[in-house]
Amino acid sequence: MINDVLQNRRYVITGIMSAVIVLYVLRLFTIQIIETKYKNGADSNAFLKKTQFPPRGLIYDRNHILMVYNKPAYDIALIMREIRDLDTVAFCKALSIDKSYLVNRLAEIKDRRKNPGYSSYTPQLFMTQLNIEDVATIQQSMYKYPGFYIQNRTLREYPFSAAAHVLGSIGEVSRAKIEADDYYNSGDYAGRDGLEYTYEETLRGEKGVEIMLRDAKGRIKGKYENGKEDIAPKAGQNMTLTLDVKLQILAEKLLKGKVGSVVAIEPATGEILAMVSNPSFNPTLLSGRQRSKNYKQLLDDPTKPLMNRATQAQYSPGSSFKPIQALVCQQMGGINESTIFGCSGPESSPVKCTHHHGSPVSLLSAIEQSCNPYFWNAFRVTVEKDGYGVKNAVFRKNFEEWSERIKSFGLGAKFSESDVYEQSRGFIPSEKFYNKEYRSVSGWRAITIRSLGIGQGEVLVTPLQLANVMAVVANQGYYITPHLNKCDSMLKKRHEVKVEKKYFPIVNEGLWRVFEFGTARASKIADISMCGKTGTVQNSHGKDHAILVGFAPRENPKIAIAVVIENAGFGATYAAPIFSLMVEQYLKGKVTRTEEEERISNIVTNSNVQKR
Amino acid sequence: MSKNVSIKYALDWTTVFYYVVLVFMGWISIYGASYNFDQASIFDFSQRAGKQFIWILTGFSLAGILLLIDSRLYNIFAWFIYVSAIILLIVTIFVAHDIKGSRSWLVIGPVSFQPAELAKMATALALSKYMSAYNYKLKNWRDLIPLGVIIFIPFILIILQNETGTALVYAAFLLMLYREGMNGIVLLIGSFTVVLFVTIVKLSIVPIQVDHGTLGMILGMVLILLVQIGYAIFFCRNQKEALLLLLGTIVIAITSYVLNFRFYLNYNYVAIFTVVASCIYWLFIELFNRYKKYWFLILFSIGSVLFCFSADYLFEKVLEPHQQVRIKVLLNMDDAPLGAGYNVNQSKIAIGSGGLFGKGFLNGTQTKLKYVPEQDTDFIFCTVGEEHGFWGSTLVLLVYWLLLTRLIRMAERQHDTFSRIYGYCVASIFFFHLMVNVGMVLGIMPVIGIPLPFFSYGGSSLWGFTILLFIFLRLDAARLERMR
Structure with missing residues (x-):
């Protein structure tokens, strides 16, 4: 070998x-x-683990007004082995179901393809989320139906029909989620969208367990070690939101009959005070047994009530883009506060002016009067200030710088540190984008992308981003990531924008003039100095979108707001009054101009939107 | 000289008999595990037992086909098979759907299978091929490197599929390498590492005199010193130096204890200092006496100290949370009856309730009531324990023992290196699966999800083991033709 x-x-x-x-x-x-x-331990005994569901955390608004609470609900479970001589007629009558439902449901439970964890010895869910009224009849006669049990659960309940998009809803967990997270079992509930989804782990608490012993035939023999090993359920943590529920309700009322959204932010903290999207729905619709039916109905609604327009809809900002334009062009040295440009009104070329005012205009009056040619010229001289260079190189470098500075206002990207659910990114075009769009590096110039100068064209923003831009202007140079959960640690998420503080006062002044003498003067309130900018955005879907962005008061601002009403018309006519009423509500605690409130609330810009 | 012997006579029927017995017992157990009192026959194809019956029949046909193939082909195509298996593993990572975090199943029409099961066979063939080359000899570390590469590629690919358990099976090849000449110290170091890891992780939470160090770290250092002393005595026959080291350690221990009455002294640092000092001591002996024997000891000690420092880190940062929990359960560090230890606890209850003769076929209640998870796949041995008791489970282990020893005897009677190495690979893989799976069910090993050969439900694993075994049976049947 x-x-x-x-x-x-x-x-x-x-x-x-x-x-x-x-x-x-x-x-x-x-x-x-x-x-x-x-x-x-096991000779003939075995454990039966009975899950004890914790109450979900409650949700309060910033003034500690309750917005979401729990009400009891009931599940009916069964253990197939223990069912004896079921009187189907009486049983169906007590639960008000028909016999075919019972037969189908039993077959479904036994079908291992649909219910892989099935065993005839363990509890299986028969019906879920019943109200107290639904089980009232059967509760007393439960002893007649061996094998059936009633389990306690809780359902979400809402004192106000408000903030449905923000709060979100809970629903039965999907199979994918059960597989991904050991915490969940089939039939459990979890947040599906909105805050219920984002803060699922905070709100859900921890399930408890009651351990029962039973014999080989499956009969329950009592508690294991007298309940010593039981685990009590841990209630979910309560949450305090940044929302002001009164402001939220007012905004929802003002948006009735219109398609659009409103976002209000406290500039100093980034706290979202109100976030409304219309058409909306009553949050109760997505709680309880009727959830799937109602969900489908909402999903099929052509006005898309399930969509949160405040964070998901993207619009061209139009004139509301001009304050940022003014800031960035100053910072890049394209213009300064004494720069003036000529304007020939509607005859201006290549960008027309939609307003009538004197010529030439200064930066201040350009903001006040929303002069399009001024901002086109400002944009042009900024990106072309050093000429074009070989193959546009110098121009492109300036444009990229412009784009980066604009993005620093929180545009063109989601607020990744925020707890706001389902945001759209918006879009700020980059040099790369245009190189591709015009198929060469030298195929485009300022004139090619002139609509950018006045906030039209490729640039897209969400209402949340617009409100945040106003927070930046109010703060003169920074913003705190907008958020919904009231906690001080968010103050650390401070972002400085790439425009120095010294360029802000003139824009601030311009925005103040808009409400004093300019396009929004009709919505002025006597004792509050407001700053803002109207926007009337052309789009391919019909009438112009009406926009108003602004903040108040001018000194030491408390609230920054963006209002967007789709296909309504002039920003000054439709959006500015909403801004003005909300400022009054938030700063004074109530609205004194009730006629104005009713008038705005009764305007219908889209007849498809039902008045809810 | 080659004789053509009919396969009927040359085949090792004893092994085939063990194989059939195990497969049959597995099938019965699967029926028992998924039996639900109200269920139909063992041949009901919608149930797992019925499906397993199909796998068994197809497995037998597969075995028949493998026996008909010319034995030389395995040798000739070894690399081809290996490379194909690797490609299949790579494809699987990208194509496979995510099933509970693992990406290891390929679905082709109604059939889904795990390429990782085939990769074991392919790797065994490749190792046999490489090591049976006439100029190859396993003498020093350098010869191990290509083998390491052959083993490492499928290993890492299976890790990427998130099948850590299956990947660990590749450690089984160490046994084969040991038989082929690898230094036995590798096995010893491996075992020592496990002991050290368990000591550190389990005892690092036990403080000494509140804040004067941790029991884990000190015991770890003591273990290293003991190894040094043992090495000096048994390998170097240097009782004097060992004694000196022992004395030195004791002196340091007593001094530090006394000093602690007056000053604050952390025993952890004292222990580490002792080991470092011992290393310096060996270094001096090495340099002045030119023994050339202590280099290994010094390297080993430094490596162990570093390992002690990183064990906690490894445990907390490298292992996934569920793997940490499994190890904690094993070390009795997490003993909530319904917490993470639930599975193992239930599995022990199920087996324990079997008693001497068991509750009888189909009478197991623990497994029927679904208290034991994965009762027809990874925890199938529970059903045997509960329904057939100590007697039945010992019988099953006995058959495995007979099969393993038979395989080793067969491997040793081969005339060519290729067949012998392959035989050892097969035996090592079966052994590893048996050790980890049964150890897990009995609560001796951490929960690592790998199947029990021939027993666990599932076509992929049954086919994989059948192929592995019958290729060896074919090689063995041709041993008189295969001379080298």
Whole structure:
């Protein structure tokens, strides 16, 4: 043999294998014969784990007004083995279901393809989320139906029909979620969207367990070790939101009959005070047994009530883009506060002016009067200030710088540190984008992308982003990531924009003039100095979108708001009054101009939107 | 000289008999595990037992086909098979759907299978092929590197599929390598590492005199010193130096204890200092006496100290949370009856309740009531333990022992290196699966989801093991033709 020395190693290997097997036999001997612990623990008894569901955390607004609470609900469970002589007629009558439902449901539970964890010995859910009224009849006669049990659960309930998009809803967990997270079992509930989804782990609490013993036939024999090992459910944590529910309700009222959204932010903290999207729905619709039916109905509604326009809809900002334009062009040295440009009104070329005012205009009056040619010229001189260079290189570099500075206002990207659910990114075009769009690096110039100068064209923003831009202007140079959960740690998420503080006062002044003398003067309130900018955005879907962005008061601002009403018309006519009423509500605690409130609330811009 | 012997006579029927017995017992157990009192026959194809019956029949046909193939082909195509298996593993990572976090199943029409099961066979063939080359000898570390590469590629690919358990099976090849000449120290170091890891992780939470160090770290250092002393005595026959080291350690221990009455002294640092000092001591002996024997000891000690420092880190940062929990359960560090230890606890209860003779076929209640998870796949041994008791489970282990020893005897009677190495690979893989799976069910090993050969439900694993075994049976049947 070749390997004679090594051949002896076969004995070592055989020895290791034998040793392990002997060890296992010894272990079997201890477990099965010597130790009585396991035998007694299991001789004929086994555990039945009964899940105890924790109450979900409550949700309050910033003034500690309750917005979401729980009400009791009931599930009916069954253990197939224990069902005896079921009186189907009486049973169906007590639960007000028909016999075919009962038969189908039983077949469904037994079908292992649909219900893979099925065992005839363990509890299976028969009906879920019943109200107290639904189970009232059957509760007293439950003893007549062995094998059926009532389990307690909770359902979400809402004192106000408000903030449905923000709060979100809970629903039965999907199979994917059960597989991904060990916490969930089939039939459990979890947040599906909105805050209920984002803060699922905070709100859900921890399930408890009651351990019952039962014999081999499945009969319950009492509690295991007198409940010593039971785990009490831990209630979910309550949450305080940044929302002001009164402001939220007012905004929802003002948006009636219109398609659009409103976002209000406290500039100093980034706290979202109100976030409304219309058409909306009553949050109760997505709670309880009718959830799937109602959900489908909402999903099929052509006005898309399930969509949160405040964060998901993207619009061209139009004139509301001009304050940022003014800031960035100053910072890049394209213009300064004394720069003036000529304007020939509607005859201006290549960008027309939609307003009538004197010429030439200064930066201040350009903001006040929303002069399009001024901002086109400002944009042009900024990106073209150093000429074009070879193959547009210098121009493109300036444009990229412009784009980066604009993005620093929180545009063109989601607020990734925010707890706001389902945001759209918006869009700020980059150099790369245009190189591709015009198929070459030298194929485009300022004139090609002139609509950018006045906030039209490729640039897209969400209402949330617009409100945040106003927070930046109010703060003169920074913003705190907008958020919904009231906690101080968010103050650390401070973002400085790439425009120095010294360029802000003039824009601030311009925005103040808009309400004093300019396009929004009709919505002025006597004792509050407001700053804002109207926007009337052309689009391909019909009438112009009406926009108003602004903040108030001018000194030490408390609230920054963006209002967007789709296909309504002038920003000054439709959006500015909403802004003005909301400022009054928030700063004074109530609206005194009730006629104005009713007037705005009764305007219908889209007849498809039902008045809810 | 080659004789053509009919396969009927040359085939090792004893092994085939063990194989059939195990497969049959597995099938019965699967029926028992998924039996639900109100269920139909063992041949009901919508149930797992019925499906397993189909797998068994197809497995037998597969075995028949493998026996008809010319034995030389396995040798010739070894690399081809290996490379194909690797490609299949790579494809699987990208194509496979995510099933509970693992991406290891390929679905082709109604059939889904795990390429990782085939990769074991392919790797075994490749190792046999490489090591049976006439100029190859396993003498030093350098010869191990290509083998390491052959093993490492499928290993890492299976890790990427998130099948850590299956990947660990590749450690089984160490046994084969040991038989083929690898230094036995590798096995010893491996075992020592496990002991050290368990000591550190389990005892690092036990403080000494409130804040004077941790029991885990000190015991770890003591273990290293003991190894040093043992090495000096048994390998170097240097009782004097070992004694000196022992004395030195004791002196340091007592001094530090006394000093602690007056000053604050952390025993952890004292222990580490002792080991470092011992290393310096060995270094001096090495340099002045030119023994050339202590280099290994010094490297080993430094490596162990570093390992002690990183064990906690490894445990907390490298292992996934569920893997940490499994190890904690094993070390009795997490003993909530309904917490993470639930599975193992229930599995022990099920087995324990079997007693001497068991509750009888189909009478197991623990497994029927679905208290034991994965009762027809990874925890199938529970059903045997509960329904057939100590007697039945010992019988099953006995058959495995007979099969394993038979395989080793067969491997040793081969005339060519290729067949012998392959035989050892097969035996090592079966052994590893048996050790980990049964150990897990008995609560001796952490929960690692790998199947029990021939027993666990599932076509992929049954086919994989059948192919592995019958290729060896074919090689064995041709041993008289295969001379080298």
